Amino acid sequence: MTALSDAAIRVRSALESRGLETPMKGNSLTLDEKQTHITGLMTEMMDVLGLDLTDDSLTETPQRIAKMYVREIFSGLDYSYFPKITLIDNKMKVDEMVQVRDITLTSTCEHHFVTIDGTATVAYIPRSKVIGLSKINRIVQFFARRPQVQERLTQQVLVALQTLLESDDVAVSISATHYCVKARGVMDATSSTTTTSLGGIFKSRAETRHEFLSGVVR
Numbered sequence: 021m022t023a024l025s026d027a028a029i030r031v032r033s034a035l036e037s038r039g040l041e042t043p044m045k046g047n048s049l050t051l052d053e054k055q056t057h058i059t060g061l062m063t064e065m066m067d068v069l070g071l072d073l074t075d076d077s078l079t080e081t082p083q084r085i086a087k088m089y090v091r092e093i094f095s096g097l098d099y100s101y102f103p104k105i106t107l108i109d110n111k112m113k114v115d116e117m118v119q120v121r122d123i124t125l126t127s128t129c130e131h132h133f134v135t136i137d138g139t140a141t142v143a144y145i146p147r148s149k150v151i152g153l154s155k156i157n158r159i160v161q162f163f164a165r166r167p168q169v170q171e172r173l174t175q176q177v178l179v180a181l182q183t184l185l186e187s188d189d190v191a192v193s194i195s196a197t198h199y200c201v202k203a204r205g206v207m208d209a210t211s212s213t214t215t216t217s218l219g220g221i222f223k224s225r226a227e228t229r230h231e232f233l234s235g236v237v238r
């Protein structure tokens with residue numbers, strides 16, 4: 021079992037205390053054990069669908085899906101995958117907004133287990149700490165690699181950054197296409213969904229909010 025980083029532990033407890041953690045019962049299975057178990061379940065599911073698992077194109081699919089769930093698209097359920105966070109003291113006294121736009125975001129809808137495809141824009145006002153830029157993208161990716169609803173994902177990124185930066189002054193906006201809306205069900209191929217979570221000065225000061233939102237809506 022990999023020891024969790026201090027950053028991962030602090031972020032998890034901040035989410036738990038706000039009721040924003042992904043609903044998880046947890047279990048004692050290792051990642052390898054999860055993969056083996058899911059391989060068996062996927063084999064059964066494909067069997068029930070009547071697929072021929074002896075076909076050379078299908079035979080490895082249960083293993084492939086198990087690996088994809090555990091190590092890739094749902095790896096964010098395991099805090100041992102939380103990114104290494106680089107924070108530096110704000111010695112240069114930056115006090116204007118830092119904004120990272122159009123962060124690639126691929127997640128999975130927790131109602132249908134199909135893709136959510138979008139982008140995230142994140143901003144913060146540096147106070148005592150400045151975060152390594154790529155770490156913002158990595159935090160977005162970490163929480164995206166879970167079964168998600170977009171509203172919770174947006175909040176989780178906000179609270180994670182607030183916790184690490186020790187400041188409420190963070191804003192997150194996500195725009196995404198849900199394939200459960202586009203490729204099945206209502207079959208709407210053009211709509212997209214935007215969710216925004218604002219903290220601190222982004223919520224309380226209209227000018228700061230507008231500065232952020234004008235970077236989102238271009």
Ligand SMILES: Nc1nc2c(ncn2[C@@H]2O[C@H](COP(=O)(O)OP(=O)(O)OP(=O)(O)O)[C@@H](O)[C@H]2O)c(=O)[nH]1
Binds near residue numbers: 129130168169204205
């Ligand atoms: N609020 C929210 N809803 C979501 C998200 N992703 C999917 N959904 C919705 O979750 C709902 C699930 O509703 P159900 O009626 O149980 O599912 P369904 O029968 O497949 O419904 P349809 O998608 O309308 O065919 C649907 O309206 C989805 O569009 C999300 O990120 N946020």
Ligand SMILES: [Zn+2]
Binds near residue numbers: 129132134198200
């Ligand atoms: Zn869905």
